[in-house]
Ligand SMILES: Cc1cc2nc3c(=O)[nH]c(=O)nc-3n(C[C@H](O)[C@H](O)[C@H](O)COP(=O)(O)OP(=O)(O)OC[C@H]3O[C@@H](n4cnc5c(N)ncnc54)[C@H](O)[C@@H]3O)c2cc1C
């Protein structure tokens with residue numbers, strides 16, 4: 001399946017992906033109205049220091065520990081995409097406790113959120129990738145693990 | 147075609163079904179479920195009372211789970227014995243089920259010590275099952291005084307769930323601190339203060355020794371008047387079926403890393419099982435939901451003839467009270483390194499070049515990165531641990547490791 005891949009050598013650390021993600025998932029039409037002067041809750045985040053930066057979002061793991069550990073049965077993997085049913089999540093953070101990549105965070109509503117590849121919002125494909133000015137994040141097919 | 151039987155219908159059973167179906171799509175699966183409800187998320191019973199979920203949303207799997215996985219559930223039915231030679235499970239209604247592979251996923255039950263006068267208490271409850279929560283709910287009133295015996299995870303989650311629906315809550319425990327199974331004394335004190343600020347009263351290092359209707363007489367001689375009593379002293383693994391069939395049982399049903407018991411073709415998983423705990427290098431019951439699923443799944447794969455080995459289980463907990471998050475993992479031995487953060491504390495336990503365990507209060511962002519270091523036994527000299535004492539980050543890894551994680555399929 002197609003996944004998001006990150007090349008840290010090309011990352012500028014501009015944080016645009018965070019803004020594009022927050023906007024894509026805001027359900028709003030106007031980016032300024034959606035984000036200006038607000039604390040944003042993106043599902044991708046930049047880690048790093050002065051020298052190195054890179055974007056972190058869900059890896060849609062072959063063996064997703066979050067799915068197996070969620071105490072509410074709120075996380076599932078459907079056609080390769082790991083998704084959260086926000087109506088079932090109770091915010092216990094057990095998924096944060098187990099995700100080895102640090103890919104989940106609490107949303108504005110106090111419910112867990114994670115990258116779902118923009119497949120179900122208005123974008124239809126990852127907004128972070130579309131908006132990355134230096135192709136440091138790509139969305140492509142690189143095979144699957146057995 | 148094989149015949150699979152699972153005793154119990156909780157998380158471990160679901161893991162087992164999904165494990166079996168990852169290998170064998172066809173053979174018959176029968177689940178024996180003493181509880182009459184479709185499989186629900188047991189930890190959510192306190193969230194139900196708190197109004198954060200409801201009976202529909204707290205189902206652990208969707209309504210079509212049994213149909214999709216082609217399994218039959220015998221609701222309201224209890225397995226009473228196992229005959230490992232004839233490969234039969236006897237049920238309380240007299241029927242017998244034959245199996246090729248059996249998974250015992252019977253969970254645990256509340257342990258109720260013999261309190262003097264307990265029979266005189268009218269409204270008393272355990273807090274393990276949905277039916278317990280529903281029965282307790284029927285007694286909640288804005289003026290009710292509730293006494294909870296046990297300041298562990300279950301007792302305190304119950305307290306959080308009902309706080310806004312009752313008048314007053316007192317929690318007592320023989321231990322001198324809250325959450326004594328997962329917190330050290332300093333951290334327990336911080337958490338206790340938070341809980342008190344949210345209206346709970348504590349009597350620690352003290353417990354009820356005698357009940358007289360609506361009065362508890364404590365070990366210290368104090369008395370507590372109450373309307374509703376919740377007993378959350380501890381749990382015991384349901385091991386009897388395997389023990390009586392001649393299988394090896396300690397505190398839980400002894401299983402190997404394939405989740406096999408000492409009885410042929412009999413597996414066990416979840417709260418009833420005692421599997422390998424990599425953080426102490428010995429067998430132990432790990433009564434947490436992720437472990438139930440992971441064990442159940444591995445058991446299912448092996449029952450169906452696949453190859454699954456589950457040898458990196460560790461104790462770990464994520465638990466929140468009134469918006470304050472606590473995470474713990476691993477074992478608390480070795481050198482302790484403390485890091486104070488904005489709203490909390492992080493304590494790391496380091497020894498033999500490994501992260502052995504941690505306690506995080508308040509700030510828990512990306513904590514799974516720490517957990518993974520314990521689970522994978524990552525040598526600390528191969529990463530830059532100092533970088534992540536304040537906040538967990540993937541920067542601790544080498545560029546090569548990061549390329550594997552973020553530039554490749556994981
Ligand atoms: C209030 C509460 C809060 C919790 N919170 C958390 C949490 O935040 N995080 C976490 O990780 N864990 C938590 N836990 C623990 C977690 O719920 C358990 O670890 C998990 O449910 C174990 O799953 P299991 O399938 O092994 O057993 P169970 O879910 O207990 O299922 C076993 C089932 O088997 C049935 N059964 C037993 N004997 C028989 C028989 N002879 N015949 C037929 N059926 C039988 C039982 O009725 C039961 O339905 C909590 C538990 C409680 C009670």
Ligand code: SF4
Nearest residue numbers: 058059061064066099
């Ligand atoms: S949230 Fe974490 S564990 Fe779950 S699939 Fe994504 S990267 Fe893997």
Ligand code: SF4
Nearest residue numbers: 070089090092093095
């Ligand atoms: S925070 Fe939500 S999604 Fe994560 S484990 Fe808890 S209930 Fe599941």
